[in-house]
Each structure stands twice: as C-alpha cells, then as structure tokens.
Amino acid sequence: MKNWILSAALPLSFALVACGETGTKNEAHEEAGHAEEEGEEEHAEEEGVITLSEAQIRSAGIMLVPVGMAGSGGAASLPATIEADPQGMQVVTAAVSGRVVALHRNLGEAVRRGDPLAVIESREAAQMQGEIEAARARLALARSNLGREQRLFAERVSPEQDLIAARTSATEAGIALRLxxxxLAATGRAGGGLNRISLPSxxxxxxxxxxxxxxxxxxxxTELYRVANLGKLSVTLSLSAADAATLRPGGIVTVTAPGRTAQARISFVSPxxxxxxxxxxxxxxxxxxxxxxxxGENVSAAVDLPSRDGGRAIAVPQIAVQTVEGxxxxxxxxRTGFQAVPVDLGPVSGDRVIVTKGLKGGERIAATGSFTLKAELGKGEAEHGH
Incomplete structure (x- = not known):
C-alpha cells in the first residue's frame, strides 16, 4: 500500500516539475518575444532615416524650403517678374555740361555711398568754384571789418551804426558763401581743379x-551710371479682385524658378x-x-489665399512629395539628415499641394533633390535586407 502511494505521488510531482519547466520556458519565450518586438520597434524607428552632413546636402543639390501655412481657400500659382526695389536703384546724371575726363568705376564693381564715379571738366564748374572762392574772400574781409568795428566801438571811437552795418555785411557774406x-554740391563736388566736378555715388x-x-x-x-542695391528686390504679380481681397501686407509668396525657391513677403496690395x-x-x-x-527675370509665384472664415492649412511644393513604400x-x-514623414494630401493648386495630415508647419523639407533622398533611402533598405 505504501509503495502504491509513492508511485502514485511520483507522477504528480513530475507533473508539477514539468509544469514549472513549461512555465519557465513560456516566460522565457515571452521575454524573447518582447525583446524581439522591442527590437522591431527600434528598427521601425530607424526606418526612413537618412544621415547626411551639410556638405553632402549641398553636394547633392538638395534645396530646403520651409513648410508654410496656406489658406484653406487654396493657393494661386501665377507668373511674376523680379524687379529692382525703387528705393534701391539710382541714376547718376551729369548736372553740368562738359567733357568726361575720368571714370572711376566699371560695370559690376561695388561702390559705397560717396565714392567718386566720374569727373567732368566744365566751364560751369569753373564759374561755380570761382564764385565760391570769391564769396569766401568777401566773408573774410567782412569778418575783418566786423572785428575792427567792434574794437572801435569798444573804444568809443566808432558809432554803433557802423558796428551794425559791419555785422550785417558779415552775415550776408556768410549766406553768399553757403549758397x-x-x-556746387547740387552738381557734384570739387574734382581736383577749378574747372572739374566729381560725381559721387x-x-x-x-x-x-x-x-x-x-x-x-x-x-x-545725361545719364552716366546706374547704381543698384540688389540686396532686396521686388516681385510683381497680378491677381483677380476676389483673390486680392483676401490678401494683406505681410502675407507669404513662394517664388520659384529653375533650381531656386524662396519666400517673399507682400508689401503692397493695390487698391x-x-x-x-x-x-x-x-x-x-x-x-x-x-x-x-x-x-527682369520671369518666375512663378504661389500665393496663399486665406479663406474668408480664416481657416488655415499647410501647403508644400509638389516636387517635395515622393512615394515611399506606397x-x-x-x-x-x-539634426543629422532627413526623416521620411508620411503625409495625407489634399487638393493641388499650381505647383503646390495641400497637406492635411503629417506636418505641423514650420519644418524644413527637401524640395529640389527629394528624389535623390528617395533613391538613397531605397538603396539603404536594400543593403539592410541583404
């Protein structure tokens, strides 16, 4: 009877041990599974990442554009023209007639305000500078007479009337010199001789x-030079009255040309x-x-058109959108390169497309050269698969 009890207990203990071992194996399997899932998650986080330095980005010709807000009313793509800023273009003309005897600047050269551009030899210049010298001499004489009359009046030798007359003459001589x-300043400035005028920038x-x-x-x-400050230019375009009614100064215009994209800010909407x-x-x-x-360059201008209810959306250039894994x-x-971010797209207007999901606005994305990044991403995934 005792032996039967022991023999009956063995299978039970064995079963308990087996269960324990099975549980341990299951726990180990689950832990391994979790670790594998975490590894897959980490791998998934790395998917779509391309590491590139600033030098590599420039070498690949990748152009970055900021993600801007567009009106939910859409964006109008229009032809536009680059023009000089009216306040940044100056024409230099000859203020006197004469002969050009010196040219100090050529095409393309940089100048500072006041730098001499040309020198004109002129009889008018000689006459003006002669009048300056004569007026200066008259002023010196008038001041000398004034000083003498002040001494005589102090010594009670000369009457006050003579002092007043001397003071008036000195004042008139000073006015004549300044005139x-x-x-001369209205025509240029002294150009190294009594008969020469220098024209400054x-x-x-x-x-x-x-x-x-x-x-x-x-x-x-006669026009001699044109000097332009081209650090700031104007983009001119025309809109319908309905579209222009939604615009205000300060709005964003995306300007594009072959190989170039930039943003301009609206400064004037004509009434x-x-x-x-x-x-x-x-x-x-x-x-x-x-x-x-x-x-004078012809470009394309994409203008955000806010809806009348003030709604806003996000718009990106169509060339920035690529198909990655469908x-x-x-x-x-x-900070280290680029990340492929899936987006949901809305309507297309001109060369831009509305993004309804995936971007917040303010990011910088690859426009020109985005296909290169797609190819690089595909090559990296192929190498990873091998």
Whole structure:
C-alpha cells in the first residue's frame, strides 16, 4: 500500500516539475518575444532615416524650403517678374555740361555711398568754384571789418551804426558763401581743379549700367551710371479682385524658378485695378543678399489665399512629395539628415499641394533633390535586407 502511494505521488510531482519547466520556458519565450518586438520597434524607428552632413546636402543639390501655412481657400500659382526695389536703384546724371575726363568705376564693381564715379571738366564748374572762392574772400574781409568795428566801438571811437552795418555785411557774406557751396554740391563736388566736378555715388551697391565714355561731351541730365542695391528686390504679380481681397501686407509668396525657391513677403496690395488687365497689382519683397535672383527675370509665384472664415492649412511644393513604400511622404530635415514623414494630401493648386495630415508647419523639407533622398533611402533598405 505504501509503495502504491509513492508511485502514485511520483507522477504528480513530475507533473508539477514539468509544469514549472513549461512555465519557465513560456516566460522565457515571452521575454524573447518582447525583446524581439522591442527590437522591431527600434528598427521601425530607424526606418526612413537618412544621415547626411551639410556638405553632402549641398553636394547633392538638395534645396530646403520651409513648410508654410496656406489658406484653406487654396493657393494661386501665377507668373511674376523680379524687379529692382525703387528705393534701391539710382541714376547718376551729369548736372553740368562738359567733357568726361575720368571714370572711376566699371560695370559690376561695388561702390559705397560717396565714392567718386566720374569727373567732368566744365566751364560751369569753373564759374561755380570761382564764385565760391570769391564769396569766401568777401566773408573774410567782412569778418575783418566786423572785428575792427567792434574794437572801435569798444573804444568809443566808432558809432554803433557802423558796428551794425559791419555785422550785417558779415552775415550776408556768410549766406553768399553757403549758397555758392550748395550750388556746387547740387552738381557734384570739387574734382581736383577749378574747372572739374566729381560725381559721387548716391547709394552703396553695385554698378549695373555705365553709358559714359572718356572724352565724351555730355549735356545737363545725361545719364552716366546706374547704381543698384540688389540686396532686396521686388516681385510683381497680378491677381483677380476676389483673390486680392483676401490678401494683406505681410502675407507669404513662394517664388520659384529653375533650381531656386524662396519666400517673399507682400508689401503692397493695390487698391486700384489695372485699367488694361482689370487685375490687382501686388508687390512682394524678396531677400536677395545671396544674389540668386536677377532683375527682369520671369518666375512663378504661389500665393496663399486665406479663406474668408480664416481657416488655415499647410501647403508644400509638389516636387517635395515622393512615394515611399506606397505612401506619399516628404523628407523633413533633422539634426543629422532627413526623416521620411508620411503625409495625407489634399487638393493641388499650381505647383503646390495641400497637406492635411503629417506636418505641423514650420519644418524644413527637401524640395529640389527629394528624389535623390528617395533613391538613397531605397538603396539603404536594400543593403539592410541583404
């Protein structure tokens, strides 16, 4: 009977041990499974990441554009023209007739305000500078007489009337000298001789036109140079009255041309329709300190059109959207490179498309060159698969 009890207990203990071992194996299997899932999650977090340095980005020709807000009313893509800022372009003319005897600047050269551009030899210049010298001499004589009359009046030798007359003469001589100097300043400044006028640059910038030639005889108001400060340019475009009614100064205009994209800010929305086109002229200001835009260039301008209820959305260039693993994605700039971010797209307007989900606004994304990033991402995934 005792042996039966022991033999009966053995299977029970064995079963308990087996259960314990099975539980341990299951727990180990579950832990392994969790570890595998965590590894997959970590791998998933690394998917879509491309590591590139700033030098590599520039070498690949990848252009970054900021993600801007667009009106839920859409975005209008319009032809536009780059023009010089009216306050940044100055024409230098001959203020006196004469002969050009010196040219100090050529096309493309940088100038500072006040730098000499040309020297004109002129009889008018000789006459003006002669009047200055004569007025200066008269002023010196008048001041000398005034000093003498002040001494005589103090010694009670000369009457006060003579002192007043001397003081008046000195004042008039000073006025005559200043007038002669201002007449010369209106035409230029002394150019190294009594018969020469030097024409200074009115602003700092770059010489963009030079029509003057050495030895040329010029008349008054003949154009000799054009100097432009091209660090800031204007973008001119025209919109319908309905679209222009939603715009305000300060709005964003995305300017694109082959290989270039930049943002301009609206500075003027005309309250008057153009008589011929029946459209509203709009002017935006664009930063050109890097010199990538040229005056007279035809470009494309995408204008955010806010809806009348004030709703806002996000718009990106169509060239920035690539298909990655069957999903529309954009490449967002990170500290170490780029991250492929899936996005949901809305309506297309011109060269831009509305993003309804996936971006918050304010990110920098790859526009030109985004296809290169897609190819690089595909190559990296293929290598990882092998």
């Amino acid at each position: 002669a100097q201002q007449q 009115p602003i700092g910038g770059q010489v963009v036109s030079r029509t003057a030639m050495l030895g040329q005889v010029v008349a008054v108001d 008057i329709l153009d008589a011929q086109t029946r459209l509203v002229p709009v002017i935006a200001t664009i930063d050109n300190r890097d010199g990538q835009w040229r005056v 999903k529309s994605s954009v490449f967002v700039r990170t």
